[in-house]
Amino acid sequence: MIIKNNISLKPCNTFNVDIKAKYFAEVNNTKELKELLSNKQYISEKKLILGGGSNILFTNNFDGIVIKLNNLSIKIISETKENVFVQSDAGVEWDSFVKYTIDKGLSGIENLSLIPGNVGASPIQNIGAYGVEVKDIIESVSIMHLDSLEEKILLKAECNFNYRNSIFKNELKNKFVITSVVFKFPKQNCVNIEYASLKNYFVGKDENEITSKDVRNAVISIRERKLPDPNKVGNAGSFFKNPIITKEKYEELKNEYSDLNGYPETNSKIKISAGWLIEKCGLKGKHIGNVGVHEKQALVIVNYGNATGNEIVEFSKMIQNLVQNKFNIKIVNEINII
Ligand SMILES: Cc1cc2nc3c(=O)[nH]c(=O)nc-3n(C[C@H](O)[C@H](O)[C@H](O)COP(=O)(O)OP(=O)(O)OC[C@H]3O[C@@H](n4cnc5c(N)ncnc54)[C@H](O)[C@@H]3O)c2cc1C
Structure with missing residues (x-):
């Protein structure tokens, strides 16, 4: 230590x-x-x-x-006819874990390739990308209470997973440390290329022949084109969550903006892109001092120099206000402000 x-x-x-x-x-x-x-x-x-x-x-x-x-072990802990159960320690880098599973011939998290961070944080905001969320493949999460040191295993159903949300961002926030996670991988190839950019990437290919490795390569190539590399320029990926609005509000907006896309969350609620809202406010690529909106992805706020956390927060509030004033929609932070 x-x-x-x-x-x-x-x-x-x-x-x-x-x-x-x-x-x-x-x-x-x-x-x-x-x-x-x-x-x-x-x-x-x-x-x-x-x-x-x-x-x-x-x-x-x-x-x-x-x-x-810095606990770094990954192991296959059991197998049934249909599934393989893999346990990863919290300290393992997320993308190394994705690569490990693909090298073992498993599929299920290849769409989450190249997401920065560690396995321990993956259940906290239920990381997601390209039509997959980590909850789809989580079996259980091992936690330790920060004061009593009590250890517990929470089954997936107890984690209250939701869009970029879980029990760990709510009732258990700052109370527990996640020490490891067990993932349940189906033995059958279950690659998912339903997301539009993946569908386009594989156009003309026989879906049955696409492997998890192919999808990983596709996701990496798409992400490298679109997202800023945090090793080169400061950012934390999407700053805001995509808002979920009523069907009525969606239809009202769609009448005015034909390029608006919506993704049904429930029968009456539609998720829309926060990046689209920010772009429509004319903010894509705009800077104030060292802080700006990324020129390729409006959902990403970038620290171009030595901005302070407070400067970044102020900039994010300016974006929230402009979106609120133009669309009457509240966009909330995805990232954790400390
Ligand atoms: C370029 C870029 C792209 C991104 N793309 C995506 C994306 O596509 N989809 C997506 O969902 N996210 C994305 N993110 C966000 C981020 O990568 C994920 O949220 C990731 O899971 C954070 O992991 P971390 O280890 O860095 O967590 P940290 O930032 O270190 O921590 C995040 C929160 O979790 C808590 N925490 C961390 N580990 C533990 C633990 N073991 N036990 C208890 N609490 C803990 C921290 O206290 C903090 O509150 C992106 C970020 C960047 C920079």
């Missing part, structure tokens, strides 16, 4: 915001995690679990202990 004092978290968050943590601890397994959490020196400190820092925006120095899990 390594514990450092007064450390800059700039290399630990993809927005590249330069703030400091009072303490920063890296633990290699749950035994070390328990030792740390029961250490008298840190018991009353505020705690933050940090994965890859790709869904977080720091606005202040963190006056407490930031804990990073």
Whole structure:
């Protein structure tokens, strides 16, 4: 276990915001995690679990202990006639896990290729991309209470998964650390290329011959074209969630804007693209100082230099207000502001 004092978290968050943590601890397994959490020196400190820092925006120095899990084991724990169950520790990098499953000939999470961050954070906002959400393949999530150290396994049904949401962003927020996740992969090839950009990518190909590796390569190529690389320019992917509006509101907008697309959430609710709303406000590619809207993907706010977390928050509020004024639609943050 390594514990450092007064450390800059700039290399630990993809927005590249330069703030400091009072303490920063890296633990290699749950035994070390328990030792740390029961250490008298840190018991009353505020705690933050940090994965890859790709869904977080720091606005202040963190006056407490930031804990990073470096537990890195992946193993196939059981098999039935139809399924393979794979357990991954929370500290494993998400995309390495996707690659591992594909190398084992499994399919189910290839559409989630190249999403930054670690396995431990994947259930928190129920990561999703290209028509797949991680909940589709999660079997259970192992957690440890930050105070009592009680360990529990939550089955998928107990996680209240929803669009970019789960129990971990609500009732259990800041109370537990996710230590590992079990995923249930069907043995049958289940690649999903229903999402429009994947359908276009594979046009003319026999669907039965498309492998999870083909889909991974397609997703990587599409994402690399569209999204800014956080290793080159600070960002945390989508800043806002896509809003879910009533069918009436959708039809009202569609009458005015024929290029609006909607994705039914329920019989009466439609999800629309927050990026489209931002683009229609004329904000795509616009900068204020070091902060801007990405020129290819309006849902992404970019730190082009040494912007502070507060400058980024102010910029995001300006976007929310413009969208609210133009469309009377509230867009809410996807990222975690600390
Ligand atoms: C370029 C880019 C593209 C992206 N594309 C997508 C996308 O397509 N789809 C998508 O859903 N997301 C996307 N994201 C967002 C992000 O990658 C995911 O939300 C990811 O799961 C965050 O993982 P992380 O390890 O970086 O979490 P962090 O940012 O480190 O943490 C996020 C939150 O989870 C908490 N947390 C982290 N690990 C644990 C744990 N083990 N136990 C308890 N709490 C924990 C943190 O305290 C924090 O509140 C993108 C981000 C970037 C930068």
